[in-house]
Amino acid sequence: MSDPLDAVFRAASGRIIAGLAARFRSLDLAEEALAEACARAVTAWARDTPRDPAAWLYRVAERIALDRVRQAGVRAAARLPEPESDPTPEQLMLDARPIPDERLALIFTCCHPAIHPEARAALTLRLVCGLSTEEIARAFLSAEPTIAQRLVRAKRKIAGAGIGFDVPGPDGWADRLDAVLTTLDIAYAHAHADGAGSGRHADYAREMLGITATLALMLPHEPEVLALAATVRFAEARRPARVNADGVMVPLSEQDPARWDTALIAEGRHYLAAAARIGPYRPRVVAALIHAEWCARGSLSEPPPWRNILTIYDALLSVRDDAITRLNRAVALAEVAGYEAALEEVDALDLPGLAHFLPYHAVRAGLLYRLGLNEAARAAYDSALALGPGDAERKWLERRRAEVS
């Protein structure tokens, strides 16, 4: 794919696939039509770029899908519109009508309980967020062929079993909400890992604000929905401070609060307050409290709130005890109880695939270095770097590694 096309695809493929799938009731048709539209774009955009490239892709894919449906004669399966004449290439170039947003429906489809739990998030990341199989494999600490196979099976299940493309009615929510939330957690964590925010996931990190706001509007009494909306806002608020002028990642405790987005933090607090009123001990609500605590820091001259952070992590452990929570807690523990205690915690972690989890090596390397175990620290930094971090994090890890004499 050419560069402008690649960028448009990343930003808009989720919306386009969702719009087409909801309209034509077929995921395969949606994907094939978009692929064909991308192929046509290579020639059509060679001379002139459309006013709204995403709208161009959607309209062209829509025509391709319509033609296929008509050829196949399966009118009944699709919601065919009134016949209209084909737009001219010039009209397409000027078309900037918005693409209908059916992503929420697509998320619920991808997270249907009839789909294997391990496939749901992969499918959502692939279809709604436009990630490649390789990127998903990295996010899940899995092998690429495993993910590819999961995706194929899940898509077959959707088509074969007739899983619909609608936002479920109220009695369908409970069954499906947890799968949706877990999926969005993973999707956002992946976007957030790109510290510079200029990488391939920058757009959908921002879109998560919209998706979580929509979910919160539809489910105002679900504390974890509200907490997720809060977390995404706290995390996005800090984005401007996450990378310095040299493009190097800035760890949370060294970020200048003056550069945080106060409007987003206020929005986050609004969601979190509502969540805490309904379900103060739900895991996502407690996790959002950690973000809120950091965002309460007024300036760099105030000491980082490590002790409070550790207290909240202890509370989180009582409702969600897993290796990732323990790893994050160890960072706070190091500042409160010392590096040795933290390293003991980290070395006691047990999770298959941890060796491929970059933050594990980065946290370990920092602790080893502070304890003067330079050789082990270097090896740990090398392990982290070998896992292919984003630009900003790579530069930070390289600097830290260079400090280890």
Next chain:
Amino acid sequence: MKYMLMIYENEAVYDDGTGAAMGAIIEKHMAFGEEVGPAMLHGAGLQPVTTATTVRTDGGVQTLHDGPFAETREQLGGFYLVEAADLDAAIAIAKKIPLAANGAVEVRPVMAPPGM
């Protein structure tokens, strides 16, 4: 789409010696059929698993066995064929199927004839 809803139950729960349990569940199935209405295309209960005979083909050789194809506590005891817009609609019908006690309903789409 057409879906087959296959009902798996431990048929011992109907074996109360008086037929009262069977009578009660049949009444519930009749009410269920009326509630589902025209989406219900077909359905039937099966005779007890003690009446089952299995024809097995293995390497071209066919043999007969007394009993169901697999011995499990819960057995296929009946089925419905329904018309539903999508899986969720079929699941909604499946959830209403009356069961005497514990059990499971497997929801399977039926292959469309070629050209449909």
